[in-house]
Amino acid sequence: MELWNTTLDNSFFLMGILQESKYPGLVCATITFFYLVAVISNGLLLLLIAVDKRLHVPMYFLLSQLSLMDLLFTTISSPKTFVDYLQGQNTISFVGCGFQMFLILTVGGAEDILLAFMSYDRYVAIQHPLNYMVFMRPKICWSMVATSWLLAFMSALVHTIYTMHFPFCGTRVISHLLCELPPVLKLACADTTKYQFMVYTMGASFLLIPLSAILLSYTLVLTAVFHMPSTQGRKKALLTCSSHLTVVGLYYGPLVFIYVLSSAYHSPQQDNIFSVFYTNITPALNPLIYSLRNKDVLGALKKLIGKL
Incomplete structure (x- = not known):
């Protein structure tokens, strides 16, 4: 009990990319810039999907949920990084660390599963266009979103509680930007070998199963696309699919590198860089990838600007 109380009372020190950099001011400014881009672009995309009736279709409903998750994901870390730099400190309380870990696992896991559902949406749209609104009716779409959040919430809760129940009686320096x-x-300061193996197994399953489903869906989608008689229809389908696959690559790439590859193949410094990538840069790029290459979204933006 005494060891647990000591653990609970003390704080952790986050020694991430900001503290290790020779130019912390530049790094902080870069993180802040991408955070502002993420807030503005995702917020604008959510607004466009909400106000334009032409975007009230399953694909854009799922895209709005992705934007919401990206907005939450980057907000978990970026504001604290900025405030810590201004105040000249890098501490986080025991409870704050656990809460941050829970949020990261929840939002990250939900986005992981949602991307798989989005690939299924594209599969149905191209393989079964006549029955698209039946297979992707509102009840099904909401069930997809609820399933993403529920599975991620349950997994995050179990992992956070079990991880934070260990005693931390040694150094309090976390070699990372976040409490991951x-x-x-x-x-x-306990034997965590078995639990680390379970974390690795669960993390790999949580990432690789949805990723396998995405690759399977797009294999079927691309096969169908190349058999389309219409050149215009083929071009539009390829444009939409390529946007989604780009987002998938930006999101899954860093996560697979950190959580699936053995720690022998990457250093804490590399983990810090990739962590910044999927918590800051990817959420900023996702809405830009979809909007800049999507005529429907650009049309909705021009319509909104015209009204204003």
């Missing part, structure tokens, strides 16, 4: 599970677990 792997770097926090390294500080536990």
Whole structure:
């Protein structure tokens, strides 16, 4: 009990990319810039989808949920990084660390599953266009979103509680920008070998199963696209699919590198860089990838500007 109370009372020190950089001011400014881009672009995309009736279709409904998750994901870390830099500190309380870990696992896991559902949406749209609104009716769409959040919430809750129950009696320095599970677990003064293996197995399953579903869906989609008689229809389908696949690559790439590859193949410094990428840069780029290459979204934006 005494060890647990000591653990609970003390704070952690986040020694991430900001503290390790020779130019912390430039790094902080870059993170802040991408955060502002993410807030503005995702907020604008959510607004366009909400106000334009032409975008009230399943694909854009799921896209709005992706924008919401991106907005939450980047807000978990970026404001604290900015405030810590201005105040000249890099501490986080035990409770704050656990809460941040829970939020990261929840939002990240939900986005992971949602991207798989979005690939299914494209599969249905191209393979079964006549029955698209039947297979992707509102009840089904809401069920997809609810399933994404529920599975991620349950997984995050279990992992956060179990990780934070370990005693932390040694160094309090987390070699990471955030209170993510792997770097926090390294500080536990207890045998975590079995749990680390379980974290690796669950993390790999949580990432690779949806990723496999995405690759399978797009294999079927691309096969159908190349058999389309209409050149214009083929071009439009390829444009939409390529946007989604770009987003998938930007999101899954860093996560697979950190959570699936053995730690022998990457250093804490590399993990810090990739962490900034999927928590800051990817949420800023996702709405731009969809909007800049999508005539429907650009049309809705011009219509909104015209009204204003």
